[in-house]
Amino acid sequence: xxxxxxxxxxxxxxxxxxxxxxxxxxxxxxxxxxxxxxxxxxxxxxxxxxxxxxxxxxxxxxxxxxxxxxxxxxxxxxxxxxxxxxxxxxxxxxxxxxxxxxxxxxxxxxxxxxxxxxxxxxxxxxxxxxxxxxxxxxxxxxxxxxxxxxxxxxxxxxxxxxxx
Numbered sequence: 001x002x003x004x005x006x007x008x009x010x011x012x013x014x015x016x017x018x019x020x021x022x023x024x025x026x027x028x029x030x031x032x033x034x035x036x037x038x039x040x041x042x043x044x045x046x047x048x049x050x051x052x053x054x055x056x057x058x059x060x061x062x063x064x065x066x067x068x069x070x071x072x073x074x075x076x077x078x079x080x081x082x083x084x085x086x087x088x089x090x091x092x093x094x095x096x097x098x099x100x101x102x103x104x105x106x107x108x109x110x111x112x113x114x115x116x117x118x119x120x121x122x123x124x125x126x127x128x129x130x131x132x133x134x135x136x137x138x139x140x141x142x143x144x145x146x147x148x149x150x151x152x153x154x155x156x157x158x159x160x161x162x163x164x
Contacts, residue, residue: 005035040139047135051128052098056083060091064101064115065125071104071114100124 008031016024045054053061063080064072072080078088092115095101100121106112117125140148 005032008035043135043139044132047132051124052094056081056087057091057094059083060088061095061100061121061124064095065117065121067114068117068122071106071116073106073112073114077115095121 009028012024012027012031041055044058048054048058059081060077060083063077066072067076074085074088074092077083077092078085081088083091092101092103096103098120099118101115102118103113104116106114143151
């Protein structure tokens with residue numbers, strides 16, 4: 001986080017007092033959401049690092065796991081993750097290098113290949129996901145179930161509005 005949220009709040013107040021902004025709530029909420037996301041992501045990345053992963057690699061690995069054992073094509077990965085094909089290629093290269101994923105010839109198209117979990121990748125999901133999930137659960141313990149449902153509704157509403 002580049003600037004503490006309290007500093008952002010003070011800056012917005014200064015803009016507001018000078019008549020530069022009348023949209024305090026919207027600006028502050030946007031920054032608060034950004035900072036919260038960054039901190040949550042950094043906490044998750046700390047958990048992923050011990051497995052030589054980051055959030056993007058983990059997202060790609062999750063999709064590959066969802067299609068195991070049939071396999072998934074890199075183009076499908078790009079569509080499902082909304083990552084560019086270049087990003088997917090880099091992620092796959094890293095996951096193959098780390099022996100979590102293997103390329104397998106596509107039985108329906110000899111010019112193509114599918115990605116599946118290696119034995120190490122299968123073991124990763126069996127043994128290493130529970131500690132990562134525990135970290136995620138701990139991060140959200142401060143928020144009640146009712147608050148989570150409200151937050152879910154609010155964020156989905158915002159996402160839908162922004163996606164229009």
